[in-house]
Amino acid sequence: MVTKKLFLILFSGMCLASFAAVPVETFTVLSNPVKSGAALPTTEGATMAWGDYNNDGLLDVLYAGGTGDSAPVVLKFYLNNGDNTFTEDTKQTDATGDVISYFTLPGATFMDINNDGNLDLIITGSDGGAWSCYADVYLNSGAPDYKFIYNPTLSMGLVGVFAEYNDNPKTLLYPVDYDNDGWTDILINGLSGGARVLYLYKNNGGTSFTLQDKIVSGGNFMPMSAGTCSWGDYNRDGLVDLLTNGYTDNPADISQTLIYKNNGDGTFTRSSFKGRGSAGGMTFFMDANSDGYLDVVETGRDFNTVDGAVYGNLYINDTNGNFTLKQGSNLQGGTQMAADYGDLNNDGYNDIVLTGWSIGGDLGALFFYNNTDNTFQTAQLPEMIRARAAFTALVDINNDNSLDLANFGWREGGVDGSTDNPCWINSLAINEKICGTNNPPSVPTNFNVVKNGTKYTLSWDKSTDDHTPKEAIMYNIYARTSSGKIFSYVPVNIWTGKIKVAGMRPYIMTNSITLNLPEGEEYGFGVQAVDQTFTGSAFARQDALGINKASLDNVSVDVIDGKVIVNNNTTNNVSFECINMAGQLIKRDACASLSSISYTLPASGMYIIKVAGKNGVYTKKMVK
Numbered sequence: 001m002v003t004k005k006l007f008l009i010l011f012s013g014m015c016l017a018s019f020a021a022v023p024v025e026t027f028t029v030l031s032n033p034v035k036s037g038a039a040l041p042t043t044e045g046a047t048m049a050w051g052d053y054n055n056d057g058l059l060d061v062l063y064a065g066g067t068g069d070s071a072p073v074v075l076k077f078y079l080n081n082g083d084n085t086f087t088e089d090t091k092q093t094d095a096t097g098d099v100i101s102y103f104t105l106p107g108a109t110f111m112d113i114n115n116d117g118n119l120d121l122i123i124t125g126s127d128g129g130a131w132s133c134y135a136d137v138y139l140n141s142g143a144p145d146y147k148f149i150y151n152p153t154l155s156m157g158l159v160g161v162f163a164e165y166n167d168n169p170k171t172l173l174y175p176v177d178y179d180n181d182g183w184t185d186i187l188i189n190g191l192s193g194g195a196r197v198l199y200l201y202k203n204n205g206g207t208s209f210t211l212q213d214k215i216v217s218g219g220n221f222m223p224m225s226a227g228t229c230s231w232g233d234y235n236r237d238g239l240v241d242l243l244t245n246g247y248t249d250n251p252a253d254i255s256q257t258l259i260y261k262n263n264g265d266g267t268f269t270r271s272s273f274k275g276r277g278s279a280g281g282m283t284f285f286m287d288a289n290s291d292g293y294l295d296v297v298e299t300g301r302d303f304n305t306v307d308g309a310v311y312g313n314l315y316i317n318d319t320n321g322n323f324t325l326k327q328g329s330n331l332q333g334g335t336q337m338a339a340d341y342g343d344l345n346n347d348g349y350n351d352i353v354l355t356g357w358s359i360g361g362d363l364g365a366l367f368f369y370n371n372t373d374n375t376f377q378t379a380q381l382p383e384m385i386r387a388r389a390a391f392t393a394l395v396d397i398n399n400d401n402s403l404d405l406a407n408f409g410w411r412e413g414g415v416d417g418s419t420d421n422p423c424w425i426n427s428l429a430i431n432e433k434i435c436g437t438n439n440p441p442s443v444p445t446n447f448n449v450v451k452n453g454t455k456y457t458l459s460w461d462k463s464t465d466d467h468t469p470k471e472a473i474m475y476n477i478y479a480r481t482s483s484g485k486i487f488s489y490v491p492v493n494i495w496t497g498k499i500k501v502a503g504m505r506p507y508i509m510t511n512s513i514t515l516n517l518p519e520g521e522e523y524g525f526g527v528q529a530v531d532q533t534f535t536g537s538a539f540a541r542q543d544a545l546g547i548n549k550a551s552l553d554n555v556s557v558d559v560i561d562g563k564v565i566v567n568n569n570t571t572n573n574v575s576f577e578c579i580n581m582a583g584q585l586i587k588r589d590a591c592a593s594l595s596s597i598s599y600t601l602p603a604s605g606m607y608i609i610k611v612a613g614k615n616g617v618y619t620k621k622m623v624k
Helices: 152-156
Strands: 003-005 027-030 046-051 060-065 074-080 086-088 104-111 120-126 133-140 148-150 173-176 185-192 195-203 209-211 229-232 241-247 255-262 268-274 283-286 295-301 310-317 323-325 335-342 351-357 365-370 376-380 388-395 404-410 424-431 445-452 455-461 474-481 486-488 512-516 523-530 540-542 555-560 563-568 574-580 585-591 595-600 606-613 616-623
Touching: 046 404, 060 104, 060 120, 104 173, 104 185, 120 185, 133 152, 133 185, 173 229, 185 229, 185 241, 195 241, 229 283, 241 268, 241 283, 241 295, 255 295, 283 335, 295 335, 335 404, 351 388, 351 404, 445 523, 445 540, 455 474, 455 523, 474 512, 555 606, 555 616, 563 574, 563 606, 574 595, 585 595
Parallel strands: 046 104, 046 388, 335 388
Antiparallel strands: 003 027, 027 424, 046 060, 060 074, 074 086, 104 120, 120 133, 133 148, 173 185, 185 195, 195 209, 229 241, 241 255, 255 268, 283 295, 295 310, 310 323, 335 351, 351 365, 365 376, 388 404, 404 424, 445 455, 455 512, 474 486, 474 523, 523 540, 555 563, 563 595, 574 585, 574 606, 606 616
């Protein structure tokens, strides 16, 4: 594979600092990242979603949508090969199977709807008709095929939305467990038919979604479109709160930016915070000063003004849940925007990438490096990765614990379809880590679980990290049931600690959380630390509640001639799972009472064998 190096700053291979002494990273743009030699799809008005949907420890990518007029509508999946190349996964869009829908101005997200440890998929958008909108849910079949299968029941329970105009962000779907019940819910924001919607749906045990009504002082969230939402625990009470911006139906205050505080009882209260009000832009929670408290970044266009001025604002959290506008932050705004954040240069502080019309004048895209004093310094993206009117993401493409860049859309200044001056760009750029490498945080210590009825309070001591300040380290948890269900706050491989999604997901900002979990199950728990590059530590585990007993009475597991043999001499059925050392589920089966099953291990190597029954789980490492 050929790479083309385009440096932001070049000086003897060293990480350089600008006038403000902020280190600026170097990126390498990948040429021909698709193994077949075909180009990645290019279109405006589309979205992308990154997620490890085949459980091999590598982040895969979906590109979906377009405008339906000036550019083609696309739908393509690419599997990450782990060597800076990708292979198109045609089985997801093969006409002989359950074809995933083509939508214009869509949104898409990966999430685990049914807690089976596999990433499922939701796509929403317009079918190109007269305001016809749909939300389609596809459940992941799991090993060995990892095929997305359309689920009509789950789909019918959700409203369909689209981004309204190409000027607007294509982030429309926001997974989160807002009520800490161990099932991931979904927030949907956008235009549905001729109406603006901002709807929250509760996940009912992975079988259906229910629209939540009367959740804000007897009413609902203010309907919005042409903006974005962000979940985050800004007041550090263990509950995620909601930040939202966009157009409203209020003609006197048409663009607004609001926060809703989570009350912990299924309702929200609108906070006193009121931003400038933006539409066509991105607004999100982010810890700007690494003090462990979420601040607010507000970018976009103020349509309450006559000229629709573009702007970028930073509001600093005073640690009491109040926000103050930081003057002179140097952030910018625009339309046709996309954004993401994370620590680009491994200095322990969040940086930002913004793409859109007016960002950096004609450039259309800029990095904003954190000066560590609530201000930012700009740096250009490599020329051949600048684009707007589509989507941008910071994502660890090659599993080296650093954030790489993915960006696609329309390139300002492109005049033809040539290699050197294209109008349309879909590019991936690898972080060269000139500014230094990054290691995972330390594993949390003193992990403890206290049960009180159906409530489980998890607590731990704060971790440390080689770059991220101790107070700024985030956390992720899982709860695993004796029947084999796995809930994780942010999707993760619980065996390797590898985060399975990229993008603006909420993490736990404190060192404790309380879950309200269904009765009738025994639970095991884990917690990991996560740094500002979204690199996770290994998990500390608490299995004292019975899920990982050292043995399961009257059940034996052996490997003979490359076969796993399970003998179940109990009067209850048990479940069987085989997992490789990458955390990938190889086989799941059931063994009836007073019977046995066998399974041939697929290749030489080490495996984790789990047998779960009524009285616990038997876990054993085996080698073929």
